[in-house]
Amino acid sequence: MSYHFRQENGDAGDGACGQCGEPLPADEGTGPCEQCSCACGQIDGENCPAVVRADNRVVIEWMPPHLRSSHEAAGNRGVYPHNGAERLTVTDLCAGRLLGDWTHVVEMNR
Ligand SMILES: [Zn+2]
Ligand SMILES: [Zn+2]
Secondary structure, X not given: OOOOOOOOOOOOOOOEOOOOOOEOOXXXXXXXXXXXXXXXXXXHOOOOOOEOOOXXXXXXXXXXXXXXXXXXXXXXXXXXXXXXXXXXXXXXXHXXXXXXXXXXXXXXXX
């Protein structure tokens, strides 16, 4: 039995993201959808509850650890997407926590 509780409050309707209104798979309730959820968990493994909105949205480019040594050896880090880096949409707060030698901002909506 997997029945989700429904909120009857206008536009946050069935199977749509409460943030952007994008339709969601039936089992995801009111979202946030993939685009509206912070993707920082792909880096630190934590399940981040933050919601990405237009005013806190930051796209970061992150080099997975297993690729770093080869880039270090080559003396550069190549160019996305050929270098194996990943682009993730996160909140500005999470971006600030994650930035470093192998993570930088590529897009910031302010
Ligand atoms: Zn959404
Ligand atoms: Zn996050």
